[in-house]
Amino acid sequence: IQQKGDAEYTFDSDRGSLQSEICREGGEKGRECITLRMHSTRLFEAMQKRGFYCALPMDPSRTHIACKKIPQT
Numbered sequence: 001i002q003q004k005g006d007a008e009y010t011f012d013s014d015r016g017s018l019q020s021e022i023c024r025e026g027g028e029k030g031r032e033c034i035t036l037r038m039h040s041t042r043l044f045e046a047m048q049k050r051g052f053y054c055a056l057p058m059d060p061s062r063t064h065i066a067c068k069k070i071p072q073t
Contacts (some may be wrong), residue, residue, distance in 0.1 A: 009047065012064040013040045040065070 013020040020040045023033040036043065047054050047067045054067040 006069050009052070009067045010064045011040065011043055011047075011067070 008025045009022060010025060011020050011022040018037060018039055019035055020038055020043045021033055021035050022043065023031050025031055038046070044054055044065060051070050051072070052067040053070050054065050056062075056065055
């Protein structure tokens, strides 16, 4: 996140899992993902504290959460 704070991020995990996968979308390397030992609710909170707006996708069959940086005015 420190490298590309303005990128779009997605994260997903199995229900109740202590691990989450977070991915940086786009960029020159395409999609880059890492696995963190962090419950998805804690990851959601951490992204919001860093100034991201996170939401579920419109498609109800998708389970990931997408996060975009809130522009600073």
